[in-house]
Amino acid sequence: MGKVEVFPLEGIPEVRKGSDLAGLVLDGARRSGLRLAEGDVVVFKQKVVSKAEGRVVRLEEVRPSVRAKRLARAEGKDPRLMELILQESVRVVRRGHGVVITETRQGFVCANSGVDQSNVGRGLACLLPEDSDMSAQRLRKALESRSGLRLAVVVTDTFGRPWRNGQTDVAIGCSGIDPLVSYRGKADRFGYALRVTEPAVADEIAGAAELVMGKLERIPVAIVRGVRYSRGEAGAKALKMDPAKDLFR
Amino acid sequence: MGKVEVFPLEGIPEVRKGSDLAGLVLDGARRSGLRLAEGDVVVFKQKVVSKAEGRVVRLEEVRPSVRAKRLARAEGKDPRLMELILQESVRVVRRGHGVVITETRQGFVCANSGVDQSNVGRGLACLLPEDSDMSAQRLRKALESRSGLRLAVVVTDTFGRPWRNGQTDVAIGCSGIDPLVSYRGKADRFGYALRVTEPAVADEIAGAAELVMGKLERIPVAIVRGVRYSRGEAGAKALKMDPAKDLFR
Numbered sequence: 001m002g003k004v005e006v007f008p009l010e011g012i013p014e015v016r017k018g019s020d021l022a023g024l025v026l027d028g029a030r031r032s033g034l035r036l037a038e039g040d041v042v043v044f045k046q047k048v049v050s051k052a053e054g055r056v057v058r059l060e061e062v063r064p065s066v067r068a069k070r071l072a073r074a075e076g077k078d079p080r081l082m083e084l085i086l087q088e089s090v091r092v093v094r095r096g097h098g099v100v101i102t103e104t105r106q107g108f109v110c111a112n113s114g115v116d117q118s119n120v121g122r123g124l125a126c127l128l129p130e131d132s133d134m135s136a137q138r139l140r141k142a143l144e145s146r147s148g149l150r151l152a153v154v155v156t157d158t159f160g161r162p163w164r165n166g167q168t169d170v171a172i173g174c175s176g177i178d179p180l181v182s183y184r185g186k187a188d189r190f191g192y193a194l195r196v197t198e199p200a201v202a203d204e205i206a207g208a209a210e211l212v213m214g215k216l217e218r219i220p221v222a223i224v225r226g227v228r229y230s231r232g233e234a235g236a237k238a239l240k241m242d243p244a245k246d247l248f249r
Numbered sequence: 250m251g252k253v254e255v256f257p258l259e260g261i262p263e264v265r266k267g268s269d270l271a272g273l274v275l276d277g278a279r280r281s282g283l284r285l286a287e288g289d290v291v292v293f294k295q296k297v298v299s300k301a302e303g304r305v306v307r308l309e310e311v312r313p314s315v316r317a318k319r320l321a322r323a324e325g326k327d328p329r330l331m332e333l334i335l336q337e338s339v340r341v342v343r344r345g346h347g348v349v350i351t352e353t354r355q356g357f358v359c360a361n362s363g364v365d366q367s368n369v370g371r372g373l374a375c376l377l378p379e380d381s382d383m384s385a386q387r388l389r390k391a392l393e394s395r396s397g398l399r400l401a402v403v404v405t406d407t408f409g410r411p412w413r414n415g416q417t418d419v420a421i422g423c424s425g426i427d428p429l430v431s432y433r434g435k436a437d438r439f440g441y442a443l444r445v446t447e448p449a450v451a452d453e454i455a456g457a458a459e460l461v462m463g464k465l466e467r468i469p470v471a472i473v474r475g476v477r478y479s480r481g482e483a484g485a486k487a488l489k490m491d492p493a494k495d496l497f498r
Binding site: 002096210 | 252346409413414441488494
């Protein structure tokens, strides 16, 4: 296998509703002397995708429900924020210690339904894209048609994990890449069958991209080069575990 | 931020009990023209560390307990393997669908206490290192003293995750690197405090390394270059969540 390289894309300006993200990436790459190459994976932080899609809400315009007020009091949160968390979710998975873990309408399990107040501005909250696989697909097609290259796109968010401190970036949307690599039916050199081995390559790419993005550096896009992946349109929804197999539902 | 590079270290020979892993890495790097550099993170798959430490068991020498036999029958597993899983654990967290999730004696929550039969040979099972932070520290010291460079070491294993399909490699041991980056007390450019933001950089490095290692390619070591990290000896044990804060205990 060859090496993998992860490049931060610096100099992306503030993204607003309607911003042409693909154009900003291609301009940014040109200005920074970073030439996109065939097969590159372009990784976007969810926040710029959400901002470009207008998924930013003014808290003063949110009217919290009775349930939102009750949960907000219990967990020490702003009731308007709690209202958004509930609107974006299909169920509350766990709560306590000021943390609310939900299953989002897209089917991801994460803190606060992915609703976040960092890096959006005072009095504002940012929601996840309506359908981050569709967002990834739109971005991939725009990048491909303007660059003439075959590319993949991964949209990432920062998720906590049960049992482990800290967070890692994971894929919440992808296009042009199969998010899972299947070794089913493959055997090691001793003949042992790798029955359950299925690396979540899109999540590992998301984490690798985070290493060059940071949380304060305004680097919302990274280019990951050299990963061997299968082209496919299963989307990050293929990472959602079937409830029937889920021991932690 | 600069780019991050991930290099596979090819040509590492079969590792046996007592193998000098640090020597194999330095020889392998020299032969493949890969020059280690100051600050590089050397990532080892758990399996080679375990093999070098003699943590390989012949299943025919394992005598399963009554409890192991019962659980093995319920989950369709080899009772001798189940015995090892129980011996390596302090509790069973969940089981079902042929999966047994335990908390290991080291305090990690994962499938099968990390006991694994792939890539070890027929009739054998590989256990996690007794103390993978100590393993990482020994490897770091050996690599540093022979190379004259300041380095970090991460020992990785492949873990599943609740709610998400597939697995990612995560850190089960580390040395010379703080596994978490704290943004506590830092604020975004709008003044919003990043209270809970704590990227698990050692886990993201582990996932990035997996991208060049694969599962069948016999690449048990990767070099990750260009990551900004803090030097520290908190160890991967700092990634274990305090049970009092754990919503999924």
